[in-house]
Amino acid sequence: MFRQPGGHVVRALTIAGSDSGGGAGIQADLKTLHQFGVYGMCAITALTAQNTHGVQDIQAVPASFVQQQLESVLTDLGADAVKTGMLASADIIHTVADVLEAHAVQHLVVDPVMVAKGGAPLLQPDAVDALKARLFPLAAVVTPNLPEAQALCGYPIRDLADAKRAARDLAQSGVPIVVIKGGHAADGRPNDAVDIIYDSGTQTFTSLVSPRVPSRKTHGTGCTFSSAVTALLARGEAPLTAIAMAKAFVFEAIDRAKDWDVGSGHGPTDHTAPANTSLLVPPAPLQHGSSYVYRDGTWTVHASPPAGL
Numbered sequence: 001m002f003r004q005p006g007g008h009v010v011r012a013l014t015i016a017g018s019d020s021g022g023g024a025g026i027q028a029d030l031k032t033l034h035q036f037g038v039y040g041m042c043a044i045t046a047l048t049a050q051n052t053h054g055v056q057d058i059q060a061v062p063a064s065f066v067q068q069q070l071e072s073v074l075t076d077l078g079a080d081a082v083k084t085g086m087l088a089s090a091d092i093i094h095t096v097a098d099v100l101e102a103h104a105v106q107h108l109v110v111d112p113v114m115v116a117k118g119g120a121p122l123l124q125p126d127a128v129d130a131l132k133a134r135l136f137p138l139a140a141v142v143t144p145n146l147p148e149a150q151a152l153c154g155y156p157i158r159d160l161a162d163a164k165r166a167a168r169d170l171a172q173s174g175v176p177i178v179v180i181k182g183g184h185a186a187d188g189r190p191n192d193a194v195d196i197i198y199d200s201g202t203q204t205f206t207s208l209v210s211p212r213v214p215s216r217k218t219h220g221t222g223c224t225f226s227s228a229v230t231a232l233l234a235r236g237e238a239p240l241t242a243i244a245m246a247k248a249f250v251f252e253a254i255d256r257a258k259d260w261d262v263g264s265g266h267g268p269t270d271h272t273a274p275a276n277t278s279l280l281v282p283p284a285p286l287q288h289g290s291s292y293v294y295r296d297g298t299w300t301v302h303a304s305p306p307a308g309l
């Protein structure tokens with residue numbers, strides 16, 4: 001396990017739903033935290049019966065029991081960083097926000113999970129406002145995918161210019177850093193996956209680009225990405241470095257899984273992808289306002305960024 005200079009084992013808490021298929025949710029989160037050498041803990045918000053073909057059923061956990069799990073963990077083990085994933089209902093969101101406020105948690109990553117890739121709703125529609133009002137102001141980083149960003153902003157995101165507008169608008173809820181993930185490629189980018197980062201402090205956009213792996217095995221990419229960011233923030237990395245390393249890790253996890261036979265539908269990624277710093281870390285501190293590309297295991301400044309970056 002990764003330790004802070006004083007010898008303290010780095011730990012992180014995920015508050016999310018269980019994916020019985022093991023590719024997303026709590027299972028992806030704990031695998032990712034472990035891979036980054038961070039001690040992982042969890043509070044489960046919902047149980048899903050799920051596989052690589054979709055979500056067959058959902059059982060919500062009562063908000064009072066989510067609260068009990070959080071209190072059990074935070075009053076004993078503590079957390080250097082916390083992430084939220086599937087929160088299911090406004091009731092659970094209010095409970096989670098109350099507990100996180102009371103414990104003054106640091107480094108909160110909010111992955112505003114709303115719909116699984118197969119189309120199953122993972123958040124009640126009336127909970128979207130609660131997410132923005134209660135959790136966004138507590139977050140260090142918020143990581144919507146394109147459909148989530150559209151739902152949160154209330155307008156379509158068709159291209160990179162729209163994604164930038166959405167990132168800046170979402171930051172108005174009091175979020176230091178918004179990442180609009182590009183896995184869904186609303187603007188039809190067949191060859192690359194572009195993530196747009198807006199930093200409220202510097203009021204700059206940074207874009208991170210990787211080749212798009214031609215694979216259906218991308219189940220759980222968002223959970224894996226936000227967990228990697230959480231692990232790296234817990235370890236003390238700067239947010240921009242954490243986000244870049246997380247993107248590189250997800251690229252490697254998708255790439256490793258492209259030929260494997262786990263499930264016959266949209267399979268999961270391979271969380272045993274390398275997470276050691278030397279392979280994923282940018283060679284120099286990333287500059288806000290620039291565009292970077294991850295290719296062949298290396299980050300470089302993007303010499304010919306896509307139009308709109």
Ligand SMILES: Nc1ncnc2c1ncn2[C@@H]1O[C@H](COP(=O)(O)OP(=O)(O)O)[C@@H](O)[C@H]1O
Nearest residue numbers: 145181182183184193212213221222225247250
């Ligand atoms: N086919 C792919 N090839 C490379 N990177 C991808 C691919 N699909 C998603 N990503 C990356 O995975 C991360 C998660 O994005 P996304 O899939 O949009 O999230 P979600 O699972 O929440 O829908 C982002 O960094 C995105 O760029």
Ligand SMILES: Cc1ncc(COP(=O)(O)OP(=O)(O)O)c(N)n1
Nearest residue numbers: 017024025116117219220221222223
């Ligand atoms: C229990 C649970 N939580 C979250 C998700 C969605 O995960 P995500 O990483 O966005 O991956 P896809 O479902 O989009 O492949 C989930 N499916 N289940």
